[in-house]
Amino acid sequence: MRKLAIIPLALIMLNCSGSKSLQESLKSQNPELSCPEDGECTITVEHNKSIATKTDDTGSLYYSTADHKGTDVVIYRYTKQHDPMLADAGLTEEVIFEIDSNSKSLEYKDKAIKQTNMLYHVACFCKGRAGYYKVESGELTYKDNKLNIQLPEILKPQKLKDITITLK
Structure with missing residues (x-):
């Protein structure tokens, strides 16, 4: 009889666990990524890492990444489709930032986004545009399995401005 009492208790505890951390959601799900129509987007997470800018x-x-327990580096990458003959x-x-590994919700607005060490990166054959840029303002939120990133205009033209990642 005691064994039967443990099963309902275990089920209740599983249902009351609350929302998943962003790390758990990214690890266990195939996210839906908002992406400009003329390209492909991906997201990767480097666990137990932090960003060191130089x-x-x-x-x-x-930047480089350094080992740092409890912090993850997230890289959202857009690659434009182009003629391989050119x-x-x-x-x-790319948008690169770091977060606490156990974050169940995030809200960084305006200058608070600096706490994520967010970088915006452009790689192209485009004089004066290619390189890494610190993101000094903007918005990053994670709530109800949705990660939203809103970037200010850092360069012209800029494809990544409003990013939504839905984790199922």
């Missing part, structure tokens, strides 16, 4: 000898910004036609834009 500057090279020319003054250009770049060597210099490629364009990739």
